[in-house]
Amino acid sequence: MQAYGDRERLDNLFREENNRYILTHPASRENHEKALGPMVEGVPMIWMSKWPGPYPVYVEHAKGAHFTDVDGNMYTDFCLGDTGAMCGHAPDPTVKAVQNQIAKGSTFMLPTEDAIASASLLAERFGLPKWQFTLSATDANRHMLRYSRHVTGRSKIAIHDYCYHGTVDETFAVMDDAGNTVPRRDNVGKPIDLKETTVVIPFNDLEAAERAFATGEVAAMLMEPALTNIGIVLPQPGYLEGMQELCLKYDVIWILDETHTISAGPGGMTRKYNLQPDAVVLGKTIGGGVPVGAFGLTQELAMRIATSTNLESIDIGGVGGTLAGNALSMAAVRATLSEVLTPKAFERMEKLAELWVANVQQVIDEFELPWQVSRIGCRGEYSFRATAPITGREAADADDFELQQYLQLHAINRGILMTPFHNMALMSPATDEEDVAHHHAHFREAVEALYRD
Template identity: 60%
Template sequence: MGYENRERLTALWASEVELYRAARPRSEALWRAALPSMPDGVPMLWMAKWPGPWPVYVDDARGAHFSCVDGLDHVDLCLGDTGAMCGHAPPASVAAIAEQLGRGSTYMLPTADAAIAAGLLADRFGLPSWQFSLSATDANRSLIRYARHVTERPKILVIDHCYHGSVDEAFATLDETGAVVERRGNIGPPVPPAATTVVVPFNDVPALERALRELDVAAVLIEPAMTNIGIVLPAPGWHDALRALCDETGTILIIDETHTLCAGPGGMTQRDNLRPDAVVVGKTIGGGIPAGAHGMTEEFAARVRSSLELEDIDVGGVGGTLAGNAASMAGIRATLGEVLTAEVYPAMIERATEWTAGVQAALDEFGVPWQVTQLGARAEYSFRATPPRDGTEAADADDFELQQYLHLHALNRGILITPFHNMALMCPDTTSADVERHTLAFREAVASLYS
């Protein structure tokens, strides 16, 4: 687990930083020009966490590649951390969005694209009733409110080390005594998390039973496999037990498929025949512009709609004036109907299998005690010998300095992987040659550490 030779790691890091500095003077100039008007010179503070002394500035992105302002070509295995899972600037999505922009982008009124998009999502996920937002975070917040409203229960159950965007209820964890406390780095929490949130470990059925039988949980909010702390797959039977417990206790089950849409056109919900009361999707479904959606069963949707007064429907904390806008609807309709279709998934998954094999080959060659896990078109390695069973095991294997070195090493060789963990995602345009570039670079990085 991890890497013990910190002196060697420090020296390797310094060498990679010098390579980065020499290759990216135009990115440096843009970054320095931005410093007076933006903290750390970036439009969102987390962008300062990319490895290297300043961020890469992108000039143009198409399919699975982008070029930076310094003229360097990159294989993009980050793909906007799923936002560009259908590839950068997919022609069908771009054409639909551009055409709609020419006729107006937002009216606070529906367009014909909305019903088409809802129908496409209903076909994929098996849930008939859909609403739209600007992000998966917004969709999660809406469902949390609806679940509390119809159940008249105060709490939301989440998985320890989960990720659901900036949803307040998800920024909670368990301390060494099992108490619900704030997650590290939680910025300005509105209330102590134990007031709103129940936390259980992933794959822990007894913990689910104890929590749900208190009958104060309105909804369980989960990813069907954890993806933002490394990939953690569900144990056999865990989803069945969760569904049975929700049925027994009258708890709403919400599955957030935003990242796990990599598993197939209907995510793990379709692939594994899961039976949620609601599903959330976001990021990639708009073809590159802000878009999110949530779907509900007929029963859940009826409970929600029948309990809302028309006079108050716009002031209850759900939705916004740009939600369901015409440009987003055009993007979703074109992306789901013409780009991220069932036909493109087999090749995407095959590329992820090749990536996984390349990583495993390097680990085997040098006897490195790390593991790699694949989920559909997504794969990730972590610094432990066996696949993690829950978020704590995945978090305990983290090594930030080692991760930063591996990411910077890849970036210096024209490969971008998802920041802050070691994930690669394939899009319809990713080729075997793109994957091979990572395989060769990763082997070189591992050799630098262990040979």
């Protein structure tokens, strides 16, 4: 949709930013030209070609809330690897633990003491006693879906309209206008008709959830406690508690994917709202920049799984990964949770996000924009609609790709990196008030250029 009316002005502004980018990023351009030879679209993963501008910024080094590119441009980083670097770049305790472990060997197919410490820290924070580790949140979600189908004997997964849980086949579905499950736009090589695997329900709609669960076909409800990947969509009062009750009533495994909503605090929204999910999924953050994912289970679910799997075939049952639980990621998780992502750090990060939100709101008020800003702990996001969205569909309908690309590129040209394909900002333990003020200045300037008479 087009949230901004003057498309000619938007085109011109974007062109100006593009020219400015080209002038200030010659070394990134040189790298990109070389990269077009050996890599598809000249990027290591295809979605990186979606960054605004003619080619991506090449990073030279990063520390804390900042990084420098190969042209010597310096940036305040609010993208933070879309949560992968929420701890700040290269946090000292994690770097030290990783250096120490890699010198002693990184992967053995055997556990290390760090795994016990890491699992114990997560159990304490999220209130779930049993943990497993993977290499990514995607893997953790995939494994949870398999286990859920396995222990319930049911075939389908329920998800929210416009959710994102990583590259998990069952989740690339949306609802059409008649409420049917259909593949999400441009779903690449879907293995099977999504109707066979998935039921889609709107966020904040308990009646739709109950209708889906009452069919007896649903093994698991996989959800973020607040949507974060289509802009932020917060739960209405009672929604999460209601979902918990429905899952209990229909023996549906309730999986809270807290990969992003861990921004709410050390134990995510699970702990903040005293929720009792059957499973929690994590990833990105907890390794302080080292790839790792995790899922936590209740004692009861862990028992259901243990008593229904066979030792002899446990390695070829569809749950695993040779590098899962490797010594390097376990050392990283232990150091990150105990020394970087501390409860005290979260308090600071949340205060900065409050300030970021207040600054954005000030600009919205000054220019009387029909935009809104929402927050989950240390994560904030503005969207191009007047009120906070209640469903994923409402949030999706407020999207304006060209407007977003302009704001993103304007930010990059002023030394600010925002989460791509979003208007989202994340605070790290290393972010400070000056960084937040830096964003305020860019945002006001970008908006003024759009709305000045």
